[in-house]
Amino acid sequence: MAFLKLIFLIFILHSFMPIPISSTPSLNKEVFAQIRPDFLDFAKKPEIMDWMVGIRRKIHENPELGYEEFETSKLIRAELDLMGIPYKYPVAVTGVVGYIGTGKPPFVALRADMDALAMEVELVEWEHKSKVPGKMHACGHDAHVAMLLGAAKMLQEHRNDLQGTIVLIFQPAEEGGGGAKKMLDAGALDNVDAIFALHVSTKFPIGVLASRPGPILAATSFFEAVINGKGGHAALPQHTVDPILAASNVIVSLQHLVSREADPLDSQVVSIGKFQGGGAFNVIPDSVTIGGTFRTFSKESFVQLKQRIEEVITKQASVQRCNAKVIFHENSSYPVCFNNKELHEHFRKVAGEMLGVQNVVEAMANMGGEDFAFFSEVIPGLFFFLGMKNETQGPLQSGHSPYYTVNEDVFPYGAALHASLATTYLSENPPKHTSPPEGSFHDEL
Ligand SMILES: [Zn+2]
Ligand SMILES: [Zn+2]
Numbered sequence: 001m002a003f004l005k006l007i008f009l010i011f012i013l014h015s016f017m018p019i020p021i022s023s024t025p026s027l028n029k030e031v032f033a034q035i036r037p038d039f040l041d042f043a044k045k046p047e048i049m050d051w052m053v054g055i056r057r058k059i060h061e062n063p064e065l066g067y068e069e070f071e072t073s074k075l076i077r078a079e080l081d082l083m084g085i086p087y088k089y090p091v092a093v094t095g096v097v098g099y100i101g102t103g104k105p106p107f108v109a110l111r112a113d114m115d116a117l118a119m120e121v122e123l124v125e126w127e128h129k130s131k132v133p134g135k136m137h138a139c140g141h142d143a144h145v146a147m148l149l150g151a152a153k154m155l156q157e158h159r160n161d162l163q164g165t166i167v168l169i170f171q172p173a174e175e176g177g178g179g180a181k182k183m184l185d186a187g188a189l190d191n192v193d194a195i196f197a198l199h200v201s202t203k204f205p206i207g208v209l210a211s212r213p214g215p216i217l218a219a220t221s222f223f224e225a226v227i228n229g230k231g232g233h234a235a236l237p238q239h240t241v242d243p244i245l246a247a248s249n250v251i252v253s254l255q256h257l258v259s260r261e262a263d264p265l266d267s268q269v270v271s272i273g274k275f276q277g278g279g280a281f282n283v284i285p286d287s288v289t290i291g292g293t294f295r296t297f298s299k300e301s302f303v304q305l306k307q308r309i310e311e312v313i314t315k316q317a318s319v320q321r322c323n324a325k326v327i328f329h330e331n332s333s334y335p336v337c338f339n340n341k342e343l344h345e346h347f348r349k350v351a352g353e354m355l356g357v358q359n360v361v362e363a364m365a366n367m368g369g370e371d372f373a374f375f376s377e378v379i380p381g382l383f384f385f386l387g388m389k390n391e392t393q394g395p396l397q398s399g400h401s402p403y404y405t406v407n408e409d410v411f412p413y414g415a416a417l418h419a420s421l422a423t424t425y426l427s428e429n430p431p432k433h434t435s436p437p438e439g440s441f442h443d444e445l
Contacts, residue, residue: 039419040354042154043412051153052411055079056146057128063116063135063142066173069094072114072145076170079149083156085168092182098168100155105431109167109188109195110418111372112148113141113174123402138404140200143411145170147198150415155422164426167192173371176222176332180374193429194343195381196421197372198414202396204387206410209351209417210363211384213344217337218267218295219302220369222329224274225250225313229322231286240284244277246320247288251275253316254292257308268305269295269367295367297336337373340380347382350424351417382421386414 042048059072073094080087080098087098094114116137122130130136148168155166169188173179189195204210227250229243251272262268270292277288294309296302310326317324351360363385372383388407389396397403 039154039416040412043150043415043419048150048153048415049412052146052150052415053408055149056142056406056408056411059114059142059145060137061128061131063130063132063137064114065118065135066115066175066177066179067093069114069172073170073172076114076145076149080152080168083153085152085156087168088188091186091188092172092179094172095179095183095186095188096168096170097183097188098152098170099165100152100159100168101162101165101426103165105191105193106164106426106429107167107192108164108422108425108429109169109192109375110148110151110422111169111171111180111195111197111375112144113171113179113371114145115141115173115175115177115179117175117400119400119402121402124405126405136402136404138401139175139399140404140406141174143200143406143408143414144198147411147414148418150411151418151422154415154419158423162423162426164429164431166422166426169195178331178334178371178374180371184374184378189375189379192379194340194425195372195375195379196343196347196418196425197375197381197383198386198417199370199383200388200406200410200414201385202389202398202404204361204385205389205391206387206407207355207413208359208361208387209347209355209384210361210387211339211344211347211382212363212365213339213341214365215297215336216339216363216365216383217370217373218269218297218365218367219299219334219336219373220293220295220367221302221306221333222291222293223306223309223326224289224291224329225324225326226287226289227277227313227317227322227324228287229284229320231284234282234284237284241321242284243286243288243317243320243322244284246317246322246324247275247277247290249320250313250316250324251290253312254309257305257312261308262301262305266301267295267297267365267367268301269293270305270309295369297365299336302336334369334371335373335377337370337383338376339382340376343380343382346425346428347384347421350420351384354416354420355413386410386417 085098119136122136171179227243227247229241232240258268272292274291278285314324388410
C-alpha cells in the first residue's frame with residue numbers, strides 16, 4: 001500500500017513539474033527540415049539530371065568569352081522564363097539576376113559564372129566538344145550554370161514556402177574580366193545579406209566538399225613592362241644599349257622581392273610568364289616586353305608588392321642604361337577571396353547533414369584568384385569546392401587544360417547544395433531591423 005502511495009505522489013509531482021522545452025521552431029523551420037533532404041533526391045531524378053546535363057552540353061558546345069556570353073545568357077533566360085522566375089537583364093552586359101521567393105528580406109544570393117577560356121582547341125574527343133575554334137569551357141563554368149539552374153528549378157517549386165528571397169547571379173567574365181565587380185556596380189547585390197558560390201574541383205573525390213574560413217584564394221594582379229634600349233649588331237655591343245640583358249636582370253631582381261623582402265609567413269608570389277624581344281641571333285633589339293603576375297594574401301602586402309615591382313623594374317633597367325615603363329592591368333586585379341566565418345559554419349552544417357560530416361573537409365588556401373572576391377569583399381560570402389574525381393573513371397585533367405573534362409555525376413550535389421544553403425540561410429536568418437522598409441527593394445517582383 002505504501003508503494004502505491006509513493007507511485008501516486010510521484011505522478012502528482014510530475015504533473016506539476018514544468019515540461020522542458022528545448023526549442024520552439026517556427027513553422028517554416030519545420031517545413032524546411034522536411035524539404036532539405038529532398039533536394040538531393042529531387043536533383044538525382046533522371047529527368048532533372050538529364051535536363052541539367054543537356055544545358056551544360058549545349059553551353060559546352062558553344063563557349064563564349066567574357067562579356068560575350070550572349071547565347072549562354074539567352075539560354076539561361078529561356079530556362080528562367082519556362083520556370084516562371086523573374087529576372088533582370090542585362091546586368092554588366094550579359095549578366096542575369098533572377099529572384100525567387102517573397103521579394104522581401106532577407107536576401108541571399110547564389111552565384112554561377114558563365115564565361116569560357118581562350119584556348120587553341122579542345123583536345124577531348126567527345127560528341128559535345130567545343131564547336132568554336134579558340135574557345136573552350138575548360139574551367140567548368142558551363143557546369144556551374146547548369147547546377148544553378150537545377151537549384152532554381154527546385155527552389156521555384158518551393159517558392160511559397162520561402163521566408164525571404166533567393167537571388168540567382170549569373171555573371172559574365174570571371175576569367176580575368178572582373179565580371180563580379182561590374183555586377184556589383186550595377187547593383188546586383190543591393191540589399192543582399194549573404195552570397196554562396198561553388199567551383200567544381202578535380203582535386204577532391206565526388207561527394208566531397210572543401211572550404212575554409214578566412215582567406216581561401218589570393219589577391220591577384222597582372223603587370224607588363226616595356227624596357228627600351230638601343231638596338232644594333234650583336235657583334236658590336238659597345239654601340240648598343242642591350243634591353244635583353246636589362247630585362248634579364250630585372251627578372252632576377254624581381255625574384256628577390258618575395259625571397260628577401262616579404263615575411264616568410266606571409267604568402268606572396270611574383271612570376272614572369274612573358275618575355276618578348278628580338279628575332280635574330282645577331283641583332284640586339286631596341287626593346288623587350290616582359291609581363292607577369294603577383295599574388296598576396298593581404299591588402300597591405302598587395303599594395304607594398306605592387307609599389308616594389310614598379311621600383312625594381314624601372315631602377316634595375318636604368319642600371320643597364322635602359323628606360324622602363326610599367327603598366328598594371330587594374331581591370332584584372334582581384335582582391336583576396338575571403339570566406340566569412342559564420343557562413344563557413346553554416347556551410348559545414350548544411351553540407352554535413354546532406355553528405356556526411358566526413359565529406360566536408362578543410363581546403364588549403366592557394367595562390368589562385370577568383371573574382372567572387374569582389375562579392376565577398378562587400379557582403380559575407382562563402383566559396384567552396386565541389387569534388388568530382390572518380391578514380392574508377394580515370395584521372396581528371398586540371399582546370400584550363402585542353403584535356404579538361406567535367407564529371408557530370410556531380411550535378412545533383414551542386415544543385416542540391418545551392419538550394420539547401422540558401423533555404424536554410426533564409427529560415428535561420430530573420431530580416432534584420434536595418435533592412436529597408438517594405439517595397440523599397442527589387443520592385444520587379
Ligand atoms: Zn578558370
Ligand atoms: Zn573557374
